[in-house]
Amino acid sequence: MKIFKARIYITLKPGVFDPQGKVILSSLETLGHKGVQRVSTGKYFEIELVAEDAEVAKREMEDICQGLLANPVIEKWNHRISEAPK
Amino acid sequence: MKIFKARIYITLKPGVFDPQGKVILSSLETLGHKGVQRVSTGKYFEIELVAEDAEVAKREMEDICQGLLANPVIEKWNHRISEAPK
Numbered sequence: 001m002k003i004f005k006a007r008i009y010i011t012l013k014p015g016v017f018d019p020q021g022k023v024i025l026s027s028l029e030t031l032g033h034k035g036v037q038r039v040s041t042g043k044y045f046e047i048e049l050v051a052e053d054a055e056v057a058k059r060e061m062e063d064i065c066q067g068l069l070a071n072p073v074i075e076k077w078n079h080r081i082s083e084a085p086k
Numbered sequence: 087m088k089i090f091k092a093r094i095y096i097t098l099k100p101g102v103f104d105p106q107g108k109v110i111l112s113s114l115e116t117l118g119h120k121g122v123q124r125v126s127t128g129k130y131f132e133i134e135l136v137a138e139d140a141e142v143a144k145r146e147m148e149d150i151c152q153g154l155l156a157n158p159v160i161e162k163w164n165h166r167i168s169e170a171p172k
């Protein structure tokens with residue numbers, strides 16, 4: 001068994017309204033950051049898990065994203081898995 | 087002027103208590119994911135901005151993270167900037 005570290009990025013699917021992003025965009029304009037054109041918000045997780053190999057770890061991450069971390073109706077996810085340094 | 091896309095990851099500083107991460111960890115155990123050892127939560131943002139060059143875009147992102155998106159007392163941040171495809 002090896003220890004893996006997964007980085008998970010969850011974002012809203014295209015077309016889903018992102019009110020938090022709109023508020024940040026308007027705040028940035030007020031603060032003088034006129035060059036900012038678009039802000040989209042998401043969630044980020046780091047998970048350490050023990051698994052046989054990277055393939056198994058990847059499948060487990062997919063299950064975890066779909067079943068607990070993300071809302072598959074409005075969100076999409078992406079994960080990167082690397083073996084944790086000893 | 088060029089369009090840049092920045093990906094921003096904000097996480098809690100080491101040692102800051104992460105109650106949301108603890109709840110997710112215990113939920114994952116209940117759901118049968120016994121191999122998961124640690125969960126830490128964070129925020130993720132994608133920002134599109136217009137800037138002269140990558141160096142200027144990077145400085146602006148640093149300002150935005152420190153001034154608006156993160157709480158510098160308890161959070162640290164990381165950003166990656168790439169030129170947006172035309």
